[in-house]
Amino acid sequence: MNHSLYDFLQIIDNLVWGPPLLLLLVGTGIYFTFRLGAIQFFKLPLALSYVFKKEEGVTGKGDVSSFAALCTALSATIGTGNIVGVATALKLGGPGALFWMWMAALFGMATKYAECLLAVKYREKDAQGNMLGGPMLYLEKGAGKKWLARLFAFFTIGVACFGIGTFPQVNAIVDASHIAFNIPHEITAIVLTVLVAAVTIGGIKSIAGLASKIIPTMTVVYVTACVGILVNNAGAIPSAISLIVESAFTGQAATGGFVGASIMIAIQAGVARGVFSNESGLGSAPMAAASAQTNSCVRQGLISMVGTFLDTIVICSMTGLALVLTGVWSMDIEGARMTTEAFSLGLNEGFGPMIVAIGLMFFAFTTILGWNYYGERCVVYLFGQRAVLMYKLVFVALILSGAFIKLDMIWLIADIVNGLMAVPNLIGLILLRHVVAEETRVYFEALKNAVSSSSDSKAAKA
Template identity: 75%
Template structure:
């Protein structure tokens, strides 16, 4: 079964993630970057200020704080993509893949800003909870109900068959087996129980778990990466040079002619970058829509920080650790490759434990975040009564995820991801004027002192 399906899935994956989608993804980001005047660079300090100020202003409405909403979104984005995805990209596309991840992230920040701004602008209350995201801005803003339903349907598929379940469960099972010697069935059972316990509590429970785990694990993981970088500090300039030069010359571990090497670096860098930071997929807007905020622009700025933290900081650190320690050109793959980099880089016995724990927590919170995204789309498509059946199916899939093979998992995840991005990107293009008008209005008001306490 596995071998008969694989060639078909590979063909579908190459078709969906071919030049048209990559151009649409990056093109949308490039368009917003220049139309909004490099907002992701010039307004990053303001975005960070909003994120950490924590001050509530009058007129804020929402289910959870902006910080908790960002943590929910980050819980879904900071996951195996940062540990396993980076390893897969660098293995496939060589060090140059990291450069293309940066490009995907830089332009992706503008896309993330636009989609989260629209999510807050077009959100509405359903059964006392905010519902928002591409399905609502496609329907209410762009007047495209069919695209809205397609987006919601693909999101449920991503939650159940893509990023939300199999890659994460598989990574946790793998890590648990390598480090603690636990059999997959034990890990599957524990996971299913834990996921069930949290997700049945809804957005408040998910965001409260996410707001505790995500910042803590991120700090621990980034500190460990920093130690590796400090130990190899003298080699960092050479590694950066290698990343930039191989981005344009191609030096993939898999060989092949130069042009193919560059294309592979671009394709794996961008596809994995998007898998990791989810800019343009339309997932983060669903978490942003639940944020307590008085301005869609403000929430857009806060959400944009997610892509910066996820890819520019965390993925870069993982990538550098892989390149500096030289494991990228070795035999290891996935999580084992990152574990090996930490073992070499930290020359400590606890290194594998660190990667495993990081991976387990990141993957666990990703499952929670995606469970929430799927639920929002289930509510949109079939109403509140469908939530419980959805959650039960989701928990059953978590349990079965440990028994599916890795190559198949990444292919399925990539395919449904790509399908989800298409309607969302069409929506962003159709509503580009709304994004630009709202942004100009907000910054004009800011300049004229309309919100006295917010001025820089």
């Protein structure tokens, strides 16, 4: 029965993540890259400065600061995708999958900018006075496609309950705590369920507050550990990068015991896991961006774009290089065990696995909280505030059950619902492409004029 269900889900996954969706995902990113003048490259320094600089004279509506909104989005993206997802991508598609993950992320930064810009532009307040925004709002109010908005909200609830939001995160936490500290799965599942229930009662401010503390700290700890592995294997870095690039186009590994995967599998694994990790084009981050206290949709779009850069270009790259440098990608292990083994070999047997376990537990926990919020926003959009309590009860029950589902089935279900969620959002972005371009043009013209006026004023005073 399980085998027939798995085979059936595999067929659906191959259909969902076939060439049409891959072309739509990457194609949308390529389009916005050219239409917006490669904004993710030329405006990245400005975007990074905005992350740490408070916006002056904020009179715009919002629930939390722009930085807290980014951390909420990052809490939902930085998780098992960066640690376990990269491992499963390399297992499926070889080292070349990491290259395609990079490509998807670089173009995905432009997509993330566009979707978060639209989220702030079309947001509104719900019955409780909290901000409600995201693809469901810009699909309905901007594109005039209410049926697509409802479809997106329905799929998002599916992702929150059966995809990124629950099963992969819970499975990663119980595995990591068992591997590193020998804690029984049942104990971890119960403690995790209680913690999630306690935090989600507080809503966006509670989630954003926790994420703003955990995410920056754990990111620094995890990246520092990865840098340690790179330093210990510095001599092998050029050949590792060469293997990654070569495998991306040959579909076959140059070394190791891996038989080889086709180029299509490498692309599929890299893009699918990349989207699972950074969520560019998925439509999730816009829901967090909509809660930001800001006067400018463009400014928040730039800040949100940084999320994809940090998630994939920095953190996923670190994990991927650690797996390739240590040769673990070709071993007969998978999931969290694969990354744990890489850290064990790259650092030391005691410290390495502990870093992975702690990183996984904190990252996955905040991902659960972030996705709980995304699901809640879509429940409010579809059914109103009265349905939130029932949603939260179902969500918490799924957290408890997620510890006992097999890893291969988990990733299949997550991939399918992710893909379905992306489709209406990407259609919305294409329909509203001119709005994104016009808002961007107006903002940067105003910024240029402001800088010019400031320079003239200083020159006059001199």
